[in-house]
Amino acid sequence: MNVYKSGLDMLRLALKSTSPWKCDSFIRTQASSCYKIISIVASPQLGRKNTHSFKQIRFYSQHSSQDAVDLQVKQTTEAFEVSDQADSTPFSAHLQKCSCPTDVLDAVKQFPASQNDLSSIFSRMRESTKKMTAEQQRCELQLMFEHPGFREVCERVVSDAWRMRCDDLAYTLLAIINLGVSQHTRIVQTLLRVVQERLNQFDNRSLSVLAAGIQQMENGNNVQALREALGLLLKDRVPEISNVVVLQNMMRAMGKNSPKELKMQLAIKTLSLADEFSPPNTQYVFLSLAAMDLNFKPLLNICSKNIAENVHEFPISRLVMVLKSCYELQYRNYSLFSSISEYMTNTFDMWSNKKVILLLLTFEDLYFRPVHLLDAFAERIIQKPDSLTLKDLLSVLKVFSMLNHDLKERKTEFLDCITEVLESYLPKMTPSELLKVNYYLALMEHFHQMLLDKLMQQETLEQLLQTDKPSIKVLRWLHTIDLCLQLDKPQLPSFTSSKPLNITVPAFEATANQEMLSAVRSIVGTHAVQDSVLEQSIYFIDCVITLPGEKVETCGLHEDCGSPECNQRIAVICAQPNSFCFGTTHPRASLVMKLRHLEKLGYQPVLVPINELNSKTEEEKIKMLRTLIFPAHESPESQKISNNSQQKEDIS
Numbered sequence: 001m002n003v004y005k006s007g008l009d010m011l012r013l014a015l016k017s018t019s020p021w022k023c024d025s026f027i028r029t030q031a032s033s034c035y036k037i038i039s040i041v042a043s044p045q046l047g048r049k050n051t052h053s054f055k056q057i058r059f060y061s062q063h064s065s066q067d068a069v070d071l072q073v074k075q076t077t078e079a080f081e082v083s084d085q086a087d088s089t090p091f092s093a094h095l096q097k098c099s100c101p102t103d104v105l106d107a108v109k110q111f112p113a114s115q116n117d118l119s120s121i122f123s124r125m126r127e128s129t130k131k132m133t134a135e136q137q138r139c140e141l142q143l144m145f146e147h148p149g150f151r152e153v154c155e156r157v158v159s160d161a162w163r164m165r166c167d168d169l170a171y172t173l174l175a176i177i178n179l180g181v182s183q184h185t186r187i188v189q190t191l192l193r194v195v196q197e198r199l200n201q202f203d204n205r206s207l208s209v210l211a212a213g214i215q216q217m218e219n220g221n222n223v224q225a226l227r228e229a230l231g232l233l234l235k236d237r238v239p240e241i242s243n244v245v246v247l248q249n250m251m252r253a254m255g256k257n258s259p260k261e262l263k264m265q266l267a268i269k270t271l272s273l274a275d276e277f278s279p280p281n282t283q284y285v286f287l288s289l290a291a292m293d294l295n296f297k298p299l300l301n302i303c304s305k306n307i308a309e310n311v312h313e314f315p316i317s318r319l320v321m322v323l324k325s326c327y328e329l330q331y332r333n334y335s336l337f338s339s340i341s342e343y344m345t346n347t348f349d350m351w352s353n354k355k356v357i358l359l360l361l362t363f364e365d366l367y368f369r370p371v372h373l374l375d376a377f378a379e380r381i382i383q384k385p386d387s388l389t390l391k392d393l394l395s396v397l398k399v400f401s402m403l404n405h406d407l408k409e410r411k412t413e414f415l416d417c418i419t420e421v422l423e424s425y426l427p428k429m430t431p432s433e434l435l436k437v438n439y440y441l442a443l444m445e446h447f448h449q450m451l452l453d454k455l456m457q458q459e460t461l462e463q464l465l466q467t468d469k470p471s472i473k474v475l476r477w478l479h480t481i482d483l484c485l486q487l488d489k490p491q492l493p494s495f496t497s498s499k500p501l502n503i504t505v506p507a508f509e510a511t512a513n514q515e516m517l518s519a520v521r522s523i524v525g526t527h528a529v530q531d532s533v534l535e536q537s538i539y540f541i542d543c544v545i546t547l548p549g550e551k552v553e554t555c556g557l558h559e560d561c562g563s564p565e566c567n568q569r570i571a572v573i574c575a576q577p578n579s580f581c582f583g584t585t586h587p588r589a590s591l592v593m594k595l596r597h598l599e600k601l602g603y604q605p606v607l608v609p610i611n612e613l614n615s616k617t618e619e620e621k622i623k624m625l626r627t628l629i630f631p632a633h634e635s636p637e638s639q640k641i642s643n644n645s646q647q648k649e650d651i652s
Helices: 003-015 024-034 067-079 090-095 101-110 115-129 134-146 148-163 166-178 186-197 204-214 221-240 244-254 260-272 279-292 297-309 316-329 334-346 353-365 371-383 390-402 408-428 431-443 449-456 458-464 472-487 514-524 590-600 610-614 618-629
Strands: 040-042 057-059 529-535 539-553 565-575 603-609
Touching: 090 101, 090 115, 101 115, 101 134, 101 148, 115 134, 115 148, 115 166, 134 148, 148 186, 166 186, 166 204, 186 221, 204 221, 204 244, 221 244, 221 260, 244 260, 244 279, 260 279, 260 297, 279 297, 279 316, 297 316, 297 334, 316 334, 316 353, 334 353, 334 371, 353 371, 353 390, 371 390, 371 408, 390 408, 390 431, 408 431, 408 449, 431 449, 431 458, 431 472, 431 590, 449 458, 449 472, 458 472, 472 590, 514 529, 514 539, 514 565, 514 610, 514 618, 539 590, 539 603, 565 590, 565 610, 565 618, 590 603, 603 610, 603 618, 610 618
Parallel strands: 040 057, 565 603
Antiparallel strands: 529 539, 539 565
């Protein structure tokens, strides 16, 4: 396929060119005048900017790590490496000894650099900064931008871009972007235009490097046009690509907006090379599919198995990247998660608090409860609670409360250690942090006097509710904490007779599951069932079964009771998959509090996993509900309702 002929009109429209380049000869005569650099100004701010006039070139450094991309490019280069020893020059030999960008620019002054050396100059400047700290990079890049040789090298690239080889164009563009040069400068735009004109001449290696560069760029006219042209070219090129790294770079460059057909073509071709995957390849498959927003389970399952079997070969940072990609793709694999959790537990002493917390937060996003890892971390916290920062404490409380992790006899000791350290941070806490701390503790039915006192102060509440329209999350969390103080009745002197906050929360919008409702009515009769019940403005119940004859004690807060005793009430609740920890029926997050409070309101809650219910026939649904609501082999009149705790399962 000839992209130049078939896509030139599209490219011209996207570029809005006022003087279109018709051929290489036109470029040869116009490049130096059209793209002459007027000035190069080093900005005192080291950050990527997008709103600069093309009349001047301004260069800015980029702080974000490009280690993943650099490794991909390195693998691509190694895969296609061709010996160039015969072309070695004194300049190239001296270039390898340079340890920073300014050394490279000084070398350009001392040794004559040919047109073929331009790519090496920028690549070496980038390579020399990779192992520096962030602060060192800032200083070195600032010196590079201010060096007079930097302007001269950029001018040469602009004037000679049309003569450069395809691989040199690709490597130069990648290095310049990684050095933090704004993509709105003429040097970048010139390279993009020349690449568009010569895209058909790029081999697979050069295309891979080019893809690694444009995947980091924002969607300007030139970049978007190049992505579209690259997509057209790939439709013909994909079948002949036999290198995994090249395919992954293409996937990441195409991004989420590429056609679904091209995404599938790339994913299927990658799947055909699965037998050749190295451990790094399996990791980058997750990142590449996430970059395209393509949940391709056949490929993900193979990579999950490979990582699970070789988990010890991956740094913790890479494993976290894999898990984050799983979250982006809404992909869950129990074997993968379990193997990572088990590996971390077996090597627990190797990992710092920061790394363990980072992994646990990622697991929490995926609703996965790593039981043994949580137990080990809780034990470390009990032994050394002072090692945690305030940010660490907030993360720990979030993970343990949202996953509803049961520490059994160690729970009180664990929470006492946490709250003791929180007291020391109390003067530094913002109102939002106070709200989070008290909410997470309330989920675990733990209340701390000083933390609650601080939250309930008028000044704190005013800051949380100061806007005309506070967030729904803030309102619900405050309402929940207020409800806990009334229903859980903590033994705190200041709150035994406290007045409610009277927080108004938005109306809860939900409808009862009609299939489940029909099955329940067929079991107990229509007259005994009330559907769509809302308790305390936040607890929705699909249906309530009222059975005569049974008398139960209530907390006296339900307005319909009228007396300390009332008929037996069974709250049947349809639970979505995200209400449970992944792979189990262990309740998580707000569902835990809902079950606890419904019991204190006089209900006997019964959880019905909605996915399991929907997969059954009508007869199987009735049988399943009868088993959940009434214990097997006994009549409903004589048997008490089984407690929901019998339905909970732990990950072993």
